[in-house]
Amino acid sequence: MSVTIRALMGACALGALGTAALAETTITVATVNNGDMIRMQGLMDAFNEAHPDIKVEWVTLEENVLRQRVTQDVATKGGQFDVMTIGTYEVPIWGERGWLVSLDDLPDSYDADDILPAIRGGLTVDGHLYAAPFYGESSMVMYRKDLMDAAGLEMPEAPTWDFIKEAAAAMTDKDNEVYGICLRGKAGWGENMAFLTAMSNSYGARWFDMDWKPHFDSEAWKATLTDYLDLMNNYGPPGASSNGFNENLALFQSGKCGMWIDATVAASFVTNAEESSVADQVGFALAPDNGLGKRGNWLWAWNLGIPAGTQKEDAAKAFVEWATSKEYLALVAEKEGWANVPPGTRTSLYENPEYLEAAPFAQMTLDSINAADPQNPTVDEVPYVGVQFVAIPEFQGLGTAVGQQFSAALAGQVTAEQALQSAQMLTEREMMKAGYIK
The missing domain is CATH 3.40.190.10 (Periplasmic binding protein-like II)
Incomplete structure (x- = not known):
């Protein structure tokens, strides 16, 4: 990992959690068995280095099973998961019901305004952001x-x-x-x-x-x-x-x-x-x-959300911030190449000449996302x-x-x-x- 990326991720962590140390916190992340999510699990050394006091346990499930499990857990406040991979369908419904933790307090360095408007709009309820997109798609x-x-x-x-x-x-x-x-x-x-x-x-x-x-x-x-x-x-x-x-x-x-x-x-x-x-x-x-x-x-996005009532909100936010940040995109680019970074979430990605050169599908993806109109x-x-x-x-x-x-x-x-x-x-x-x- 480059010194620049390591420094950025360290700064990202401090921005989210201040200087308060987390005492051996274990969080459970439920996710879908899609390629980008599997790839993230292989890059966890970077998160562990930036957050040595947070241990992440994964529950990786087929799409239909994931939806059933997380819906049951969040509706009953079961507390089985601290971070959930959820879609554009669930976020506004669950946010309105108070089932998700607001992410409005992510630090300025996270740059939530960089999230593509079409994607961010689907994750916002009454002006509050209730999930962070890991990747977006049409x-x-x-x-x-x-x-x-x-x-x-x-x-x-x-x-x-x-x-x-x-x-x-x-x-x-x-x-x-x-x-x-x-x-x-x-x-x-x-x-x-x-x-x-x-x-x-x-x-x-x-x-x-x-x-x-x-x-x-x-x-x-x-x-x-x-x-x-x-x-x-x-x-x-x-x-x-x-x-x-x-x-x-x-x-x-x-x-x-x-x-x-x-x-x-x-x-x-x-x-x-x-x-x-x-x-x-x-x-x-x-x-x-x-x-x-x-x-x-x-129009869809797989997003990371935090169920309300988790006892590990700070650690969960640290993970969500890291996994959906610009710095994570740079990490994937360094390890796997720009063509393999999670697409469809950030405006800056589609303004990056390295990405546009490496990904022949980039413009078609952006055009497809922008062509979808959930309101009509x-x-x-x-x-x-x-x-x-x-x-x-x-x-x-x-x-x-x-x-x-x-x-x-x-x-x-x-x-x-x-x-x-x-x-x-x-x-x-x-x-x-x-x-x-x-």
Whole structure:
């Protein structure tokens, strides 16, 4: 580690905690098993050197399991975790309920104003910051340029869904286990429903109208699900109903996907020659649209939050500050290269010429993040905030239940029509029970 980085991290720690010593404090951090989080665990020597009195224990979980565990713990004040990896969906709901510790007192050296406005806005409730972003993302098209060239096609910077269908057909070679498109199929409000809700926005669909009436019986949702199933059944990999982010990442890295529409954060992993067999052939494009004014891209951040009631707030804040700081980005750059730093959180990163040169996906990531509008996510007016989710407490259960119906349709267990009917009925029932509709 350079002297400069060590000095900056030391200053960062002192800014957060003053000169008060922490007496052998152990904090437990719950996190998701995504690549950037795993990488952070390998860089903990730097944190330990700056904070010798804080010991960090990790609980690393698959995405759906993480959400269940941290939601149960924070709602019941279980005290199992001192730092939680939570998403843009949870932060405003939990912050409003008083379940999270405010991070307004992070020192000036942390430079919270440097956080990208689109990302910071999703983590702020009534002017108070309730979580710090570890990485931010939208979604975009990642594709193999060699297969696109072989198909005689050229990917537009802003493709339509019709072009995606054409390209998926042209690039599929099932005899050689090359599939034209890989998309999320695993059930979950943050798995297949993240993709399908964002896709549906570009088709003119919405979860609810202004009276909170569910809209899965609309022609727009029928077109969304039908096209999704056609793409996956004709040009997708086998067993797709079990595939989430990590499974599709592995498929793409091994050369088995012509296109993959998913989180922009994947870009550094698919272009890393040590991990990806197609690293030198990857191109990027905006998420597709249907000419209705909305693209099928989402807005998300994985963030570090501190549950209210923790007995180790100072130590937890020291860790959150370190892990989401400019200095941490510099540490990753030194150890792993600029292309591998956690993206999508800080304005200064996208003004850094070293990063822009090293990361060919940087501008597309920033453009995708800026194109998402959580306040106006759909073609028609809606009463909710959120691009690939609906920012109400009931959505976590609803989104997963609907996701199970759509995953069953992908597995061939029910038809698209049956899945949509079930989604409509179960959503109506839950919204009536919750008092949104009568």
